Amino acid sequence: MTLRKAKKWEFRLTGVGRLCENARVFILPKMCFPLRDGVREALSKNCGGAMKILKIIPEKCTGCMRCELACSYEQTGTFQPSKAVIRVSSFEGHTSYAPYTCPQCDEAWCLTACPVEAIGISPAGAKDVADDICVGCKLCTIACPYGTMFYDIDTHKAFKCDLCGGNPACASVCPTDAIVYGEADKTDWVGPFAAERAKSPAGPLAGVI
Amino acid sequence: MTDYAYAGEILRVDLSSGKTWGEKFEAADRRKWVGGAGLGAKILWEEVPPEVGWDHPENRLVLATGPLAGLPVWGTGGLTVVTRGAMTGGATNTQANGFFGANIKYCGYDAIVFQGESPDWVYLHIRDDGVELRDAAELLGKDTWETQQSLEKTLNLSGHNLSVYSIGPAGENLVRFAAIQGDYGHVASKNGCGTVMGKKKVKAVAIERGTKGVAAAHPKALFAAADDIAHSLQTDPSTKGLYLYGTLGGVRNLQGMGALPIRNYTTNVWPEEVETQKWEANGLREGFDHRGHQCSACGMHHCHMQVISSGPYKGQVVDEPEYEGWSGAGWTIGATDPQQVTWMNTQLDRACVDVNEFGWLCGWVMECQQKGYITDEDLGFRLEWGDIDGANRLLEMICKREGMGDLLAEGTKLAAEKLGGEAQDCAIYTEVNNSPRGHDHRSRWEEMIDTCTGSGGTMDTAPPVFPTDYGLPARVHPQDAEAVPKHVGGLRGRRAYEDSLGACVFTTRAPMDVLCRSIQAATGWDVDKDEAMQTGRRINALMRAFNLRCGIGPEVEKPSRRYGSTPVDGPIAGVSIMDQWEKMLDIWYETAGYDRETGRPRPELLRELDLEDVAEALWGANV
Known part of the structure; x- marks a missing residue:
C-alpha cells in the first residue's frame, strides 16, 4: 500500500517546472509550515490567480458512482470504492445523489491540526498527506468539518483528495458533468443542495421512498 | 496474477443445512464460461439432473455476475439469474442491473449459488466475508420496495451502499411467473426465477457495498475502451435514441x-x-418530474425515477417504465394514459411478477370477459379494457391465489389450456412457455422464432446488434422468411456472451471489436469477436442440451394460435407468419447447426465448441 504514495510522488516529480515553481510549499511538507499563516497567499501568487478545485453540481448526479471507481483506481491501482476519497451521498432514498469530496478549504483544519506536520499543499493546490511523515493518529479526520479526511486501515495512514496532481479522475469520468474541475471562489457545493432537499416535503420526490 | 477482473470466489449457500462456504472460481473455467449465463449454465448442467424439477430442493438458483462488473465500463452492476425455471421447466437465463454485480464483487464473490430448501423464511446478508442467513419473518408479505426499505432501516444503510434483490408476495405464494427485483426497479423477470427463490424460502439477498478491490489487467486501456463504448452508444444511429431516452x-x-x-x-x-x-420518447420523459437513477458506472440517460403528476396516484414516486412496461402494463391491456400505466408498472415490480406475462394474462382475461368466455361470476368482478384498478385487483388476486387468481397464477398457457376452447384460442403464449416480449411479434418474425426456439425462458439471440461484425446484412425485412432465420441463427451467441459479462445489454451495444477491447483490458485475455461468439454459442448449446435432457424438445417450438395469428388491420394486415413457419425453422436449424429432427446440437458443433462430454451425453459415445 505504500506503493501508492510512492507512485504519486514519482508522478509529480515529472512535472519539474511546476514543482520548482512551488517548491517552497510542496517538496518537503515540513517546509510549508513556516508559511502556514500565509500559505494561501503564497499559493495564489505562485499559481498566478484563483485556484482550480472540484466543482460539484449535485443536481446533475445520477448516482452511478463511476467517480468512486476512477478515484479508487488513482488511489490504489485497483477498483475499490472503499478507498475512494470522493463519495456519493444519497438524499431522499434512491432518487437524488451528490458526490462530495475535499473542497480544499482555505482554513485547512486538517493541516493545522496535524501534530507532525504531515499535511502540505501540492503544486495543484491540494492539501495532501505525506505518507512517510503521517503517524496515523487520525486527528485530521476529527478536525475536518466536511468528513473528507479518511483513514486507511491497511496502511494506517490518513488519506484525502489530492486533485490527482491537477488532473482529477473523478471529473474526467463523470458521464453527466456533475463534477467539473475549474476555478471557483466557493467551496461548499453540497451544503445548499442538502439544505434544499432537507426542506421536506418541498421536493416532490422527498421522503416518499 | 490470475485474478484480474474476477473476485475469484463463488459463494455457495446450502439452505437445508444453513451452511455457507466459498468455492474457488477456477481460472481454467473462467475463459471458457466467463461468468453470468455461462457460469450458470455450467452449474446447471453439472448439478441439476433431469429428475430434479424446478421445485425440487436440489434445484440450483444461481445469481451470477461477470468480469466487467464493478469496473468503469458503463452499466456494469449486472445480475444474471440461472436456474431450472417454473414456466418452461427448463433452463433460465434472465438479467437485471442495478448495483448487484459491483457490490458483490467488492465483497469478494463472483456469484451466489443456492441449493437445498430452507425450513423457514430467510434472507441472505453479505458484508465482505461475513455471510449469514437471517430470519426473514418480518419481511414476509412485504413487496420488493418495502423489503428494501425495511432492510435499509435494519442495517442502517442508504443509497447504493446496500443492494437488495428480493421477491415480492408473488414469489412467496409461488406464482409461476414471479420475478426477482432489486435496487428499486431492476427486474430479472423470466421463467419464474422468483418462484424458485420463493420455493427455496429465500425472501431476499442483501449485499453491502464491500470493501475489497477488483483489479484490471490494463486499467488505462480499460478506461479508453469504456470511453470508446460510450462514444459509440452516444453517436451511433442505432443506439443514440437508447442513450438519450432508454x-x-x-x-x-x-x-x-x-x-x-x-x-x-x-x-x-x-x-x-x-x-x-x-x-413519444420525450413526451414520456418530460410528462413527469423525473430524476436519473443510473446503474453502476452508467452514463446512459436510461433508468429514471419519476413522480406521477395527475390522477388518483398523483405524487407517488415510481420507476420509469421500460418499453416493456408501457406495453405490458399499458397497451396490451388497453390502457393508454401514461400516468396510470407507470403506476401499474411499479405495482407489478413491487408484487414482483414478469410484466410481459402479466400483460398477456390480463389482456387475455379482458378479451375473454368481453367475449363472455370468462363471466363476471367466474372472475368475481368485471374487467374492461384499460381498467387499471381492475388490473391491480387482478394482480392482487393472483399474488394471493384468491378465487380465479389461483388458476391465473399458473400463467397464460396453463390457465388457457385449462379453460380450453375459444378462450384458449385468444391466449398469447408459446408452447414451450417462454413469455413473449411486449411486442406484436406477428410483424417481427425474428423475435417470434427466437422466442419459440429459445432455451433460457426467453429469446436466445434477441435484437441484432451490429450484425455486420459477423458478415450478416445490417438490416433484413422483418417479414422475410429466408433472411430472418438466417439472421437469428447467424447471430446466435452474441447475446449469451453479453449476458455472461456482468454488464447491461444496452451498454454492450457497441461494435464487438470495441467491446472485446474492454474485456481484454479487464481480464488480460486476447479474446476477439470470434472467440466471444464461440463462447456464446457454447452457452446456448449447453442450455439447449440441458432442456433436451429435461425432455423439452423441438415439438414445443411453436406459437399459440393467437400469437401466431394473422393481423386483421394496421401496417401488416393479412401477412401470415404461420404459412412460412416450417420453412423458417428449417433455415434456423441449419444456420444454428442443430439437428432438425431431434433438436440436438450436432456432434461436430458440440466438439467444435469444446463440449465433448455434452456430445457424448446427447449422441452416445460413438458418434
Missing part, C-alpha cells in the same frame, strides 16, 4: 411497424383519441 422510443417506433401489441393482439391501429405526442 427504451421509451419503442412505443411509437414499434407502433409504426405494427409491432406494438394493442389489446391482446386484437388490433394494430393507434386509437384516434390517444394523443401521440404523449407517447
Whole structure:
C-alpha cells in the first residue's frame, strides 16, 4: 500500500517546472509550515490567480458512482470504492445523489491540526498527506468539518483528495458533468443542495421512498 | 496474477443445512464460461439432473455476475439469474442491473449459488466475508420496495451502499411467473426465477457495498475502451435514441411497424383519441418530474425515477417504465394514459411478477370477459379494457391465489389450456412457455422464432446488434422468411456472451471489436469477436442440451394460435407468419447447426465448441 504514495510522488516529480515553481510549499511538507499563516497567499501568487478545485453540481448526479471507481483506481491501482476519497451521498432514498469530496478549504483544519506536520499543499493546490511523515493518529479526520479526511486501515495512514496532481479522475469520468474541475471562489457545493432537499416535503420526490 | 477482473470466489449457500462456504472460481473455467449465463449454465448442467424439477430442493438458483462488473465500463452492476425455471421447466437465463454485480464483487464473490430448501423464511446478508442467513419473518408479505426499505432501516444503510434483490408476495405464494427485483426497479423477470427463490424460502439477498478491490489487467486501456463504448452508444444511429431516452422510443417506433401489441393482439391501429405526442420518447420523459437513477458506472440517460403528476396516484414516486412496461402494463391491456400505466408498472415490480406475462394474462382475461368466455361470476368482478384498478385487483388476486387468481397464477398457457376452447384460442403464449416480449411479434418474425426456439425462458439471440461484425446484412425485412432465420441463427451467441459479462445489454451495444477491447483490458485475455461468439454459442448449446435432457424438445417450438395469428388491420394486415413457419425453422436449424429432427446440437458443433462430454451425453459415445 505504500506503493501508492510512492507512485504519486514519482508522478509529480515529472512535472519539474511546476514543482520548482512551488517548491517552497510542496517538496518537503515540513517546509510549508513556516508559511502556514500565509500559505494561501503564497499559493495564489505562485499559481498566478484563483485556484482550480472540484466543482460539484449535485443536481446533475445520477448516482452511478463511476467517480468512486476512477478515484479508487488513482488511489490504489485497483477498483475499490472503499478507498475512494470522493463519495456519493444519497438524499431522499434512491432518487437524488451528490458526490462530495475535499473542497480544499482555505482554513485547512486538517493541516493545522496535524501534530507532525504531515499535511502540505501540492503544486495543484491540494492539501495532501505525506505518507512517510503521517503517524496515523487520525486527528485530521476529527478536525475536518466536511468528513473528507479518511483513514486507511491497511496502511494506517490518513488519506484525502489530492486533485490527482491537477488532473482529477473523478471529473474526467463523470458521464453527466456533475463534477467539473475549474476555478471557483466557493467551496461548499453540497451544503445548499442538502439544505434544499432537507426542506421536506418541498421536493416532490422527498421522503416518499 | 490470475485474478484480474474476477473476485475469484463463488459463494455457495446450502439452505437445508444453513451452511455457507466459498468455492474457488477456477481460472481454467473462467475463459471458457466467463461468468453470468455461462457460469450458470455450467452449474446447471453439472448439478441439476433431469429428475430434479424446478421445485425440487436440489434445484440450483444461481445469481451470477461477470468480469466487467464493478469496473468503469458503463452499466456494469449486472445480475444474471440461472436456474431450472417454473414456466418452461427448463433452463433460465434472465438479467437485471442495478448495483448487484459491483457490490458483490467488492465483497469478494463472483456469484451466489443456492441449493437445498430452507425450513423457514430467510434472507441472505453479505458484508465482505461475513455471510449469514437471517430470519426473514418480518419481511414476509412485504413487496420488493418495502423489503428494501425495511432492510435499509435494519442495517442502517442508504443509497447504493446496500443492494437488495428480493421477491415480492408473488414469489412467496409461488406464482409461476414471479420475478426477482432489486435496487428499486431492476427486474430479472423470466421463467419464474422468483418462484424458485420463493420455493427455496429465500425472501431476499442483501449485499453491502464491500470493501475489497477488483483489479484490471490494463486499467488505462480499460478506461479508453469504456470511453470508446460510450462514444459509440452516444453517436451511433442505432443506439443514440437508447442513450438519450432508454427504451421509451419503442412505443411509437414499434407502433409504426405494427409491432406494438394493442389489446391482446386484437388490433394494430393507434386509437384516434390517444394523443401521440404523449407517447413519444420525450413526451414520456418530460410528462413527469423525473430524476436519473443510473446503474453502476452508467452514463446512459436510461433508468429514471419519476413522480406521477395527475390522477388518483398523483405524487407517488415510481420507476420509469421500460418499453416493456408501457406495453405490458399499458397497451396490451388497453390502457393508454401514461400516468396510470407507470403506476401499474411499479405495482407489478413491487408484487414482483414478469410484466410481459402479466400483460398477456390480463389482456387475455379482458378479451375473454368481453367475449363472455370468462363471466363476471367466474372472475368475481368485471374487467374492461384499460381498467387499471381492475388490473391491480387482478394482480392482487393472483399474488394471493384468491378465487380465479389461483388458476391465473399458473400463467397464460396453463390457465388457457385449462379453460380450453375459444378462450384458449385468444391466449398469447408459446408452447414451450417462454413469455413473449411486449411486442406484436406477428410483424417481427425474428423475435417470434427466437422466442419459440429459445432455451433460457426467453429469446436466445434477441435484437441484432451490429450484425455486420459477423458478415450478416445490417438490416433484413422483418417479414422475410429466408433472411430472418438466417439472421437469428447467424447471430446466435452474441447475446449469451453479453449476458455472461456482468454488464447491461444496452451498454454492450457497441461494435464487438470495441467491446472485446474492454474485456481484454479487464481480464488480460486476447479474446476477439470470434472467440466471444464461440463462447456464446457454447452457452446456448449447453442450455439447449440441458432442456433436451429435461425432455423439452423441438415439438414445443411453436406459437399459440393467437400469437401466431394473422393481423386483421394496421401496417401488416393479412401477412401470415404461420404459412412460412416450417420453412423458417428449417433455415434456423441449419444456420444454428442443430439437428432438425431431434433438436440436438450436432456432434461436430458440440466438439467444435469444446463440449465433448455434452456430445457424448446427447449422441452416445460413438458418434
